[in-house]
Amino acid sequence: MRDVRPWYSVGLPVLSLLSCMAVAILSPSLYQPLVVAHEKGLVEHATVICLLPAIVFGVMILRRRQELPTQRMAAWVAVLTLGALYYAGEECSWGQNYFHWATPEGWTTINDQRETNLHNTNGLFDNLPRAILTVAALGCSIAPILLIRRRRQWNPRTSLLSWYVSTTAVVPAAALACLTGIPEKIHRAFDLSMNVPSWFAAMFLNGRHGELKEYFIALFILMYLWSFATRLRSMSEEKSQGSNTKSQSNSKHQAPMAEAA
Numbered sequence: 001m002r003d004v005r006p007w008y009s010v011g012l013p014v015l016s017l018l019s020c021m022a023v024a025i026l027s028p029s030l031y032q033p034l035v036v037a038h039e040k041g042l043v044e045h046a047t048v049i050c051l052l053p054a055i056v057f058g059v060m061i062l063r064r065r066q067e068l069p070t071q072r073m074a075a076w077v078a079v080l081t082l083g084a085l086y087y088a089g090e091e092c093s094w095g096q097n098y099f100h101w102a103t104p105e106g107w108t109t110i111n112d113q114r115e116t117n118l119h120n121t122n123g124l125f126d127n128l129p130r131a132i133l134t135v136a137a138l139g140c141s142i143a144p145i146l147l148i149r150r151r152r153q154w155n156p157r158t159s160l161l162s163w164y165v166s167t168t169a170v171v172p173a174a175a176l177a178c179l180t181g182i183p184e185k186i187h188r189a190f191d192l193s194m195n196v197p198s199w200f201a202a203m204f205l206n207g208r209h210g211e212l213k214e215y216f217i218a219l220f221i222l223m224y225l226w227s228f229a230t231r232l233r234s235m236s237e238e239k240s241q242g243s244n245t246k247s248q249s250n251s252k253h254q255a256p257m258a259e260a261a
Contacts, residue, residue, distance in 0.1 A: 001156060002234035004227050009169035013176050013219055016046070020212065024199035031202040036211040038113075039097045043211045050218040051088035055081055057225040067236050069158055076164070077228070084221050090125075091214070093117045133217050137174040140166040140220065156235050169227045170220060177216035180209045 003009075020043070024031040036043050058081025065074035092098060093115040101116075108114045110121050119126035144151075144166050154162035166174075183204035202208060 001231050001238070003167050004169040004223060004230055006169075009223055009227075010172050013172040013216065016215070016219070017176060020203060021199065024202045025197075028198040028202040031199070032208065036208055038211075039093075041211060043215045044091060044097075047211075047215045047218045048088050048092050050215070050222045051084045051091070054084040054218070054222040054225045055088065057222075057229040058084060060229050061225070061232060064232055064236070067232060069156075069160055069163065073160065073163055077225075080221070080225060084218075084225070087129075087218060087221070090117045090119050091218075130214075130217075133220075134178060134213075137177040137217060137220050140170045140174040140224070141178055144168045144171055156231065157239075163228065163231075166224050167227050167231070170223045173216055173219040173223050177213060177220050180204065180213045180216060184209055 020031075020035055023035055033040070035041050038044070058077055061068075061077045062074055062081065065071060065077075068074060089095075094117065095101075096103070096116045103111070103114050103116055107116060111117070113120045119129075145168065147165060148168065151162065151165070151167070156162045183200070184206075187205055196205070203212065
């Protein structure tokens with residue numbers, strides 16, 4: 001069964017990280033305003049761009065929901081698709097970052113960044129979803145590798161686990177989503193005063209990894225739904241080819257009988 005090609009599943013996360021590293025190495029002072037600046041940084045725009053095709057893949061899966069092993073999976077995909085829509089909308093303040101409308105006066109009193117979004121109003125809409133997605137990314141970094149042999153025994157036409165459990169296509173993006181915050185946690189936990197390269201500090205220390213982490217989480221969501229849609233389409237094509245082969249075989253058997261009659 002086909003899956004997302006490694007050129008995309010591995011190439012996109014790795015190329016994204018290397019591109020950010022290149023900017024940080026060449027000009028650490030430029031990294032903040034160009035790459036991770038709030039509202040204006042390339043990473044924030046790339047996060048929204050990643051989520052848009054994720055939403056499209058989610059809709060594509062829902063349109064083919066009759067081909068899923070159970071209709072309950074359609075509810076799971078709907079939740080993921082709506083989550084991607086919410087994520088994209090919140091990331092660009094539902095278009096305010098692009099169209100620059102004024103924030104209603106009443107909203108500025110509850111939004112700590114004076115934007116038309118929910119995640120800056122309460123940690124319930126910011127920290128909790130981020131924590132849930134980080135745990136999900138951690139699970140999707142480990143489970144596909146541990147279950148890679150068992151997955152070969154799962155029949156995608158009947159096994160729910162073959163769909164719920166992500167494939168290895170998700171691992172690179174999910175792993176980077178988990179790893180980007182670790183350097184700062186280690187730095188703070190052990191109060192490290194050692195000198196680190198300026199580019200490393202610009203990317204991972206001093207609270208500057210947040211936008212990069214959000215980008216890889218968005219890429220992780222994209223890869224999950226992309227993989228799901230690719231496998232569903234592949235299963236449908238295999239089923240269709242099997243039906244055509246069976247039909248042709250029946251026709252060949254019927255032809256001699258017709259001649260004999």
